[in-house]
Amino acid sequence: MVHYADPSMKYKLSRLNLARTDYLFSRDAAEYATYILNTSPIKANEGRKAHLQLLTKCAAALRDILVFGQACTVHRNIKN
Structure with missing residues (x-):
């Protein structure tokens, strides 16, 4: 078990891990x-x-459909 000098550090790290989990699993x-x-x-x-x-x-x-934004082109390097 890890002991932190700052009691709120455990809370802060758990919040960071939760945010990272959302980012990692959003694609899945x-x-x-x-x-x-x-x-x-x-x-x-x-x-x-x-x-x-x-x-x-x-x-x-x-x-009736409103199109906004810019058209974009994706360039892919086929050598890689």
Whole structure:
């Protein structure tokens, strides 16, 4: 068992470890959620319609979608 000179140090280190754990496992959580969505049969929402489309029974027009941000290009070095 480790003894700390500062009693609050144990609390501070546990908070740091908790923050690091969130960072480390966020990618795993996203991959797991994607796996569940792709493999589970969903009868209630066939075709994975958008929430608004389920409520209003009509699809949103593409002209109503607001695109913001910049287009980016990914360059990959194939030599590595």
